[in-house]
Amino acid sequence: xxxxxxKETIPTNLRLLLVLExxxxxxxxxxxxxxxxxxxxxxxxxxxxxxxxxxxxFLQKDLDGxxxxxxxxxxxxxxxxxxxxxxxxxxxxxxxxxSREVGETCNIALPDRDAMLYLxxxxxxxxxxxxxxxGTRVPFHCTASGKMYLSSLVGTHxxxxxxxxxxxxxxxxxxxxxxxxxxxxxxxKRQGFAVDRAEFMEDMIAxxxxxxxxxxxxxxxxxxxxxxxxxxxxxxxxxxxxxxxASSELSLLISSTDxx
Numbered sequence: 001x002x003x004x005x006x007k008e009t010i011p012t013n014l015r016l017l018l019v020l021e022x023x024x025x026x027x028x029x030x031x032x033x034x035x036x037x038x039x040x041x042x043x044x045x046x047x048x049x050x051x052x053x054x055x056x057x058f059l060q061k062d063l064d065g066x067x068x069x070x071x072x073x074x075x076x077x078x079x080x081x082x083x084x085x086x087x088x089x090x091x092x093x094x095x096x097x098x099s100r101e102v103g104e105t106c107n108i109a110l111p112d113r114d115a116m117l118y119l120x121x122x123x124x125x126x127x128x129x130x131x132x133x134x135g136t137r138v139p140f141h142c143t144a145s146g147k148m149y150l151s152s153l154v155g156t157h158x159x160x161x162x163x164x165x166x167x168x169x170x171x172x173x174x175x176x177x178x179x180x181x182x183x184x185x186x187x188x189k190r191q192g193f194a195v196d197r198a199e200f201m202e203d204m205i206a207x208x209x210x211x212x213x214x215x216x217x218x219x220x221x222x223x224x225x226x227x228x229x230x231x232x233x234x235x236x237x238x239x240x241x242x243x244x245x246a247s248s249e250l251s252l253l254i255s256s257t258d259x260x
Contacts, residue, residue, distance in 0.1 A: 015041065019049050020058060020074060027217045028157050029067030060113060067157075075112060088120075090253055095122040098246040102239045104226040108211065108250070109145040111218075112137065114165075116145045119220065141167050141181060142174045144196040144208035145221040150181075151188035152210065152218040158185070173199045193240060195233055196225070203228045207236045209243050212251045219254065222247045 022035045036046040050068060053059040060071040070078070091108070099106045099122040108120040115137035140146035153161060159182075167176040175181045188194045196206035208223035222243060226236070 015039075015045070015049055016053060016058075019046075019053060023059065023068065023070060024074075025215075027215070028154055029062040029069045031067055062113075062161075069113065075110065075117075078110075087253060091120060091250060092122070094246050094249050094253075095120060098122075098222075098224070098242060099124060101242050102224050102226075104224045104231065106222070106224045106246075107145070109138070109208075109221045109223065111140075111149045111220075115139060116143060116149065116221070124226075138200060139168070139170065141165060142170050142196065142199040144194045144206040144225075145223045147181075147185065147188055147196070148194040148208045148210055148221045148223075149218060151185040151194065158182075170200050171198055171202050173197055175199065193243075195236070197233060198228060205231055205233055205236055207240065207243060209240075209247045211247050211254070213254060220250075222250060 018039055019035060022038060023030060026034070032046045032050045035050075036043070039046065041049075050059060054061065054068070054071065057071045057073040059068045059074065061067070062069050095106050095108070103124060105124045106122050107118050109116040110119050111117075116139075118136045118138070138146060140150050150158065150161070162178050162182065167178065167181065168174070169176050175184060192209065194208045196204070196208075198204055200206075204225055205228055206223050206225035208221045210218040211220040211222050213219040224236075224239070224243065
């Protein structure tokens, strides 16, 4: 036993938690070897831990077949943490105030493996509104929230991700050329917001900004969408400041909960 390193004596259940912690801290898909650079466990052990976490749904292999991302059970855990009664009440208040100011439906969405997932939603009071309820999954490449998320990915991972995606034309405005989409993602990253110009649904526009975690990484997105009968992109941009202010409040809410 004298030859064992301290990290080799960590109980198995704690090792699993440490692996999940390292994956969450990375913020991008990672390999077992990359995670093990900090844990320093025996190679068979780290691969066995990844296999267990994948089998139980806490991790899943990414589209490239090499790297791992949070699986459905880990995402549900994160969403449940964000949906605790105290934080959900405060989050709803922020969304409701924003929706009243903009006059349209506002959403918080989380990145899932192959789509954005609507976590929270406050409906507009207009009779004419677009039905995208809580729990709806929408594509990455043709929505404001999805493009906002894609723009946050680091270069090589973003390229692998885009190469594995089907850029399906949802409308005549959908960007289906990878080079054109990458150019738009560079603009989005630089400007800090994303626009859906009727790319996902005919006669709908949307504006999205990031909600950041305590490390300054995109954790979720905040957006509003509206029928083109009431809004165009120019009018949507009038409310960019309000959207960014609400996003900052939500980011602080997450940070204060993390420190509590």
